Amino acid sequence: MNAIKTLKLTGGALIVVASINAWSQTSESAATPGQSGATSSSPAPSKSSVRKANRALSKKVLLALTKGGVDTxxxxAIAKGGAVTLAGHVSNPADIDKAGSIAKGVAGVTSLKNALTISEGGQ
Incomplete structure (x- = not known):
């Protein structure tokens, strides 16, 4: 009976120690060996500003597609750091290539993956 209590206490202590160590870690990346630990002149953009820029690029691509005559x-349009993926369906097969060429012409698009498919009419 005492051995079970001792094992439970030891296991509980290990869990507490592990959780304290995991909690004390920061989300900032560690300095690479080439860095001296000094801050760089241009700080990395925040996650919220990156998300905001990605959403703005997605909206810009969809607006360009609408202006180009493609039913959106x-x-x-999924943007991630300038890389845009067009996903979904169109009713006209010619719209797949048209959407791809329009999206490539949008400022800020560095690469494009066109995953559009033709939607089946009917149901």
Missing amino acids: SGIN
Whole structure:
């Protein structure tokens, strides 16, 4: 009986120690060996500003597609750091290539993956 209590206490202590160590870590990346620990002149953008820029680029691409005559009701534009993925469906097969060429021409798009498909009419 005492051995079980001792094992429970030891296990509980290990869990507490592990959780304290995990909690004390920061989300900042450690300095690489080439860095001296001094801050660089241009700080990394915050996560919220990156998300905001990605959303703005997605909206800009969808707006350009709409202005170009492509029906965007079934299209999602997913942006991540300048890389844009067009996903969804279009009713006209010619719109797949048209959407790709329009999206490539949008300022801020560095690469494009066109994953559009043709939607089947009917149901």
